[in-house]
Amino acid sequence: MRRVTIYSIARELGISASTVPRAFSRPDLVKASVRKQVLAKAKELGYAPNRAARGLATRRTGLYGLLVPDITNLFFPPLVRAVQHAAASHDAEVVLIDAERSATAEEDLVSRIRPQVDGLIIASPRLPTTRLRSMLDGIPSVVVNRLVCDLPSVVCDSTPALREAADHLRDLGHDRLALVLGPSDSWAAARRAEAVRSWAREERVGLVEVGPLGAQFRDGRAAARDLIESGATASSPSTT
Structure with missing residues (x-):
């Protein structure tokens, strides 16, 4: 079997050989109808672009x-x-x-x-x-x-969701919450923790902090005793 190349695809379609690689790497430079034909013919003939070769020519690896x-x-x-x-x-x-x-x-x-x-x-x-x-x-x-x-x-601003969750726990009658802290070097965990602290200050709700913890299942399991002994009746995590 002959090896399928950009030239054989171009011959089959009656187009320039330079159009074939552009259809793969620079679709913005090729008419949508032509690109569709190129991709269909490539699939029919079993052709796949050589990323190494493309990288040498374009200085991009994909x-x-x-x-x-x-x-x-x-x-x-x-x-x-x-x-x-x-x-x-x-x-x-x-x-x-x-x-x-x-x-x-x-x-x-x-x-x-x-x-x-x-x-x-x-x-x-x-x-x-x-x-x-x-x-x-x-x-x-x-x-x-x-x-x-x-x-x-x-980033995702989780502050509104955290405040809603805390409001829900307060509305259920909980006035002492536990905040399960995430990894100390996690930016996202720190932002979530501060959102809960801010809510607790505004609402004058008692808050006890547990952690910081790793973001693994075993870390949460290891902290279960501290959580139970905290005296809190509900908790809010910031561990991801």
Whole structure:
């Protein structure tokens, strides 16, 4: 069997050979109808772009790094899937990096992957801000679940939901709540904790704090005794 190339696809469709790779890597430069024909013919003939060759020509790999602090944390698998789907819609791939809850590992892993990717998505990084900025200097990056000045960031404001949850517990008659604190180096956990503290001050509700804890099931289980002995009749977590 002959090897399928961009030239054989171009001959089949009667178009320029340069249009074929553009249909994959720069769809904005190709008419939608032509791109559809190219993709259909490529699938029919069993053609797939060579990313290594494309990288040599364009200096782009079509790969993006996604770093998460702990892949076993149930917060992150849906995020990974969403990023993968978004990348696939742009003919790109995602390299998943698990820092295993280590801020030091974040720097080491990013330094290794930087030359191989076109950009980075860093989810819930634990590094201090100065080191985080230095780590991401010179490469397109987005930080998720943490607000960092001068870096593109995507965060979710959970304050309204936390206040509603606390209001619900108060309305049920609870006047002493336990706040289960998340990891001490987690920016998001710190913001959630401050939202609950602020609510408790405004509403004059007693608040006892348990933790800080890791974001693992075993950490919550280990803190169960402290939670029971706290005297609180309800609790609000900030552990993710």
